[in-house]
Amino acid sequence: MLARVDAVNADIAAVDTQTGQHLAPFADAAARLDEIPGIGPTAAAIIIAEIGLDMSRFPTPAHPASWAKFAPGVNSSAGNTTGNGSTGHGNRYLAHILGEAVVCADRTNTFLGARYRRLVHRRGKKKAIIAVGWQSPDSVETPLSGI
Numbered sequence: 001m002l003a004r005v006d007a008v009n010a011d012i013a014a015v016d017t018q019t020g021q022h023l024a025p026f027a028d029a030a031a032r033l034d035e036i037p038g039i040g041p042t043a044a045a046i047i048i049a050e051i052g053l054d055m056s057r058f059p060t061p062a063h064p065a066s067w068a069k070f071a072p073g074v075n076s077s078a079g080n081t082t083g084n085g086s087t088g089h090g091n092r093y094l095a096h097i098l099g100e101a102v103v104c105a106d107r108t109n110t111f112l113g114a115r116y117r118r119l120v121h122r123r124g125k126k127k128a129i130i131a132v133g134w135q136s137p138d139s140v141e142t143p144l145s146g147i
Contacts (some may be wrong), residue, residue, distance in 0.1 A: 033047055039107030046093065050093055050097075068094040068097040
């Protein structure tokens with residue numbers, strides 16, 4: 001069993017080395033993403049891998065948030081609501097890593113952490129993750145706009 005654990009640790013080290021080599025040209029972008037509360041080096045690498053660095057294909061900061069399934073598609077009229085919390089289309093891997101970043105931001109003493117804690121108390125964890133992961137472009141830029 002110890003030999004198997006050592007082999008797995010060696011494999012993990014090899015993958016980390018390869019990831020570092022592939023991420024080297026994007027070190028500046030990864031460092032900027034790492035400054036966002038809740039996003040660490042691994043999350044920054046995943047975000048860069050899923051979105052890339054060319055933000056010109058997204059006209060506004062709300063577009064990549066929508067692409068990441070973080071823009072709720074709920075319509076309301078005369079007290080009746082239709083739709084659900086997410087569209088079902090988009091990049092689920094990016095949505096997962098942004099959700100983890102929001103939960104990690106909960107442990108920080110920042111605006112995002114305070115907002116998450118306030119919304120969890122009122123609305124629940126899942127709705128708070130979506131609300132903090134996708135900020136209104138009018139009030140605060142989305143976490144994806146910092147790339």
